[in-house]
Amino acid sequence: MDAPQVQVGVPEDTQNVVNTANNDRQTPQNTSSPKANINPIFGAVIENRTESTQDIDLPDARPTEPETKIVPPKRNPGLQFLDYLTSPIVELIVGTGDTKTTLSAHQSLLLESPSLAEKVAAFKELGLRRIELPDENVEAFGYFLQFQYTRDYSASQSESPTEHEAVIGEIDNSGEQLLKHARVYTLAERLGIPSLKTLAHSKIHRINSTSHGEIAYARFVYTNTPVDDVTIRKPVATFWALRSHVLRHEAEEEFRSLCIEVPQFCFDVLSLVLDQKEKRAQDKAESESAVKGSGRKRLRSGL
Structure with a gap:
């Protein structure tokens, strides 16, 4: 059987968890x-x-001329x-x-x-x-200029400026297409252009990629964005938490290296896996408790 191709998305059986991720994950x-x-x-x-006092004079403590603010x-x-x-x-x-x-x-x-x-x-x-x-990065800065002139940018020949929702392009096996948009995202953060950040983030989610591409993308995100940037980090961790049991077999060596090189990525993924396991256990316990409670009620009503 051919190795499955992975699209940045989540199967229907985990839709209740993925909806949250989708909302977040909107040279x-x-x-x-x-x-x-x-x-x-x-x-x-x-x-x-600086000022001098009434009794003593401290030359080093005198205030300097205020800098002219541009x-x-x-x-x-x-x-x-x-x-x-x-x-x-x-x-x-x-x-x-x-x-x-x-x-x-x-x-x-x-x-x-x-x-x-x-x-x-x-x-x-x-x-x-x-x-x-x-x-x-020269390429990313070029996309920034294109955005300033046209309010959009195209990172591949197959992408048209009007494609705002559909998945675009060929399968990104290396992760290079994901990285192009990720570089634009981080550049927009440094330049202070929120609208370009939003656009780059939306383009990321229209890329078909494989496990190898996703690992390259995850490594870049976790080494080039601040810890509190949940907008781009949380969807990456959520994606791997939901699919790591499949994806790690397709690129096990790269997955292991990423976990060792970037402990925060490993911790975030593990935390989400454990949260889901705990939630399932809690739901099961509540379900069993409800069944038992319903049985006792019927027993009393029959007396």
Whole structure:
């Protein structure tokens, strides 16, 4: 029998548990030879290449001059798209080493991000408009720019911007499609774009994947998101709690490695498994108690 393909979803026999999970679960070229080109997916030009007291004086305790706080400009919701296109072009240096890439974007489209808006506010009026982001993933940042221009992004050729509910694409055996959206999700968190986080999270749940892909995705989520981010972590743990008895046999070595490398993942999955076992035991005890109580009542009524 062929190994079953796993879709991010849960069979009908565990629907009562999965409903909760479903509600929750709602790297480029060397720059040594610069060459500009237009990326159709990103929609952006890419170029590879104190005080003193009354009695004593304490100089070290004197207050220093207050720092001048930069107030980032806010994105005006009343602006039309043409207004964005007429704003200055900002050069974005994303990545490092072989992945270091230069992207270009209109300044107004960056102001929705508080962190990018602060960097824009620090520009001199006639100076170079450049932002360096060496720690960011180039592909994910390209999807962010695509989202800023179009309010959507496509991570694969088979995905169309109008597909908001249906499962899309081919089977993701490696987990790369899941990881693309997960990288966008974590980037949106750092940039402070809640709407992009929501969109990326929704796209994750329209990916067909296998146990190998799910393990790669779970490892990324648990090593790149904060412990309190239950929006993305809880569905991962719930999925594995419900399906680990099947999935671990398809990728047992990877599953064991993940549990050892990321103890929090193992703990979360185990906690959910034990919670369900305890709930079943409690339900069984209540059911048996109800049956016994019903029997005693009928006995009394017959006397």
